Amino acid sequence: MKRSFQSSAGPQPLRKQRDYRLLWSARTISITGSEVSKLAIPLTAVALLTASPAQMGMLTAAASVPVLLFGLQSGAIADRLTRHRPLMIACELTSCAAAATVPLAWLLGILNVTWLIVVALVIGTAGVLFKAANFPHIAAVAGPEQRTEAMAGLQTTYSVASVAGPGLAGLLVQVLTAPLAVLAEALSFLTSALLLRTIRTPERNTPAVSKGMWRDIVEGLKASVTHPVLRALLFAGVTINFFAMAYTAVYMLYMVNTLGIPKGLIGVLIALGGAGGLLGAWLTARLSKKYGENRVLLLSVIFFPAEILTVGLLTGPLWWKLLMLALAGTVAGAIVVAFATCMGAIVLRETSPELRGRVNATMTFAIQGVLALGGLAGGLLAELIGLRPVILICAGGIALSTFWIWLSPIHPKGPRPTRPAPPQMPTTTATYMTAKRHST
Structure with a gap:
C-alpha cells in the first residue's frame, strides 16, 4: 500500500510516521557509533600501535579526503538513481564490514596504522555516498509541508550523538579496550542498514539523464x-x-x-x-x-x-x-x-x-x-x-x-525568489519544484 502524506485532517505528525521514525533512528544510531570511533581509532593508533605524529596526521586527514575526492561525483551518482535507499543500505553495510576488520585484525595481530587509514578512507567514502543519496531521499519520506520539521529532527541526531557519543566512547574503551570498542561502530552501521531496510515508503524519483560524469x-x-x-x-x-x-x-x-x-x-x-x-x-x-x-x-x-x-x-x-x-x-x-x-x-x-x-x-x-x-x-x-x-x-x-x-531573495523584504531556468534538461526529465528543507 502506498503511503500518503495527507489525510482529510491534514498530514500525520512526523513523530507518528513509522518510516520517518525508522530513518531518524537509523541516523542517530549510526552517527553515535561514529562518535565512538572518533575516540577509539585514534587511541588504538596512539596507545597500541605507537603511531608517529605524521601517521596521526594522515589518519586524521583520511576522514575528510573522500569529500574532496568523491564529493561532486557522489551527487551525480545520486541523481541518476530511481531509488536511493538501496545505495544508502549498501553504504552502511560497507562501513560495517570495514569497521569490523579493526578488532579482527587486532585479535589476529596484524593491525597497523596503514590498516586504520584504509578503514577510515573506506568509511569516509561510503559516508559521502550515503549523504548524497540521503538528501533527496528525505523528499520521499516527508511531504513538502513537513520537510523543515523532518530536517530539524534529523539535525537532532548530531546533537544527540555529540552529547551521548563521547561518554559512551569513554565507557566502551575503558571496558573493552580501544580496538574492540570499534565494534560498536560496526554494529551501529549494521543496525542502521537493517532499520533502513524496513522502511516501506515507495520512492518515485525520476532520474536525470546522464550526459557523462563531468x-x-x-x-x-x-x-x-x-x-x-x-x-x-x-x-x-x-x-x-x-x-x-x-x-x-x-x-x-x-x-x-x-x-x-x-x-x-x-x-x-x-x-x-x-x-x-x-x-x-x-x-x-x-x-x-x-x-x-x-x-x-x-x-x-x-x-x-x-x-x-x-x-x-x-x-x-x-x-x-x-x-x-x-x-x-x-x-x-x-x-x-x-x-x-x-x-x-x-x-x-x-x-x-x-x-x-x-x-x-x-x-x-x-x-x-x-x-x-x-x-x-x-x-x-x-x-x-x-x-x-x-x-x-x-x-x-x-x-x-x-x-x-x-542581499539575496531569501530576505523577506527583498526581491521575490525567482528561479532562473534550470540547466537544459531533456523534456522527459521532471522539473517540478517542491517545498522546504533544513541542513548542516
Whole structure:
C-alpha cells in the first residue's frame, strides 16, 4: 500500500510516521557509533600501535579526503538513481564490514596504522555516498509541508550523538579496550542498514539523464552558483565554515592559556552545544511553521557570531567566564541547528528534483572543503597576532555571511525568489519544484 502524506485532517505528525521514525533512528544510531570511533581509532593508533605524529596526521586527514575526492561525483551518482535507499543500505553495510576488520585484525595481530587509514578512507567514502543519496531521499519520506520539521529532527541526531557519543566512547574503551570498542561502530552501521531496510515508503524519483560524469557535475555547479538563493546559501556556508574552523583551530589554546578554563570542564562546555542543538531543533520546527524558513534563517545568521564574539571579549573571574561560556555555547548550539535546518529545507525547496543530489554534493564539497583552509589560516594568524585577535577576527568574518543572506531573495523584504531556468534538461526529465528543507 502506498503511503500518503495527507489525510482529510491534514498530514500525520512526523513523530507518528513509522518510516520517518525508522530513518531518524537509523541516523542517530549510526552517527553515535561514529562518535565512538572518533575516540577509539585514534587511541588504538596512539596507545597500541605507537603511531608517529605524521601517521596521526594522515589518519586524521583520511576522514575528510573522500569529500574532496568523491564529493561532486557522489551527487551525480545520486541523481541518476530511481531509488536511493538501496545505495544508502549498501553504504552502511560497507562501513560495517570495514569497521569490523579493526578488532579482527587486532585479535589476529596484524593491525597497523596503514590498516586504520584504509578503514577510515573506506568509511569516509561510503559516508559521502550515503549523504548524497540521503538528501533527496528525505523528499520521499516527508511531504513538502513537513520537510523543515523532518530536517530539524534529523539535525537532532548530531546533537544527540555529540552529547551521548563521547561518554559512551569513554565507557566502551575503558571496558573493552580501544580496538574492540570499534565494534560498536560496526554494529551501529549494521543496525542502521537493517532499520533502513524496513522502511516501506515507495520512492518515485525520476532520474536525470546522464550526459557523462563531468557534464553532470558541471550542471550541479552551475545550478548552485546561478540560482540566486542557492548561491547565497553556498557562499554564506563557505564564509561561516572558513572562519568557524579558524576559530576551532585556536579554541582549545585560547580556553586553557588565555581564559584559564580547567581542562576537565572544556568537554562539559562543548557538550552544552549539543544540548543547545536539541533545543534549536525543537524551536526551529515550530518557528518555521509560523514565520517560514526564510525568516528563521535570517534571524539565525544575524546571531551566528554571538558566541565567538562573547568568547573573544570575555574577562573576569572564573565563575563568570564559565557562566557566560555555558550560556553562549548552549545558544550557539541552537543557532547552528536552526541555520542548518532552514538552509537544508530551502535548498530542497529551491532545487529541481533531478538536481538535488548534485546541488547538495556541490554545497557539501565547498562548505566542507574550506575547513582545512580555515584551520590553517587560524593557526598561522594566531602565530602572528595572538589568540584573542584571531577570535575577534573570526567573529567579524562570520558576521559577513549575513550580507550574503540579506542581499539575496531569501530576505523577506527583498526581491521575490525567482528561479532562473534550470540547466537544459531533456523534456522527459521532471522539473517540478517542491517545498522546504533544513541542513548542516
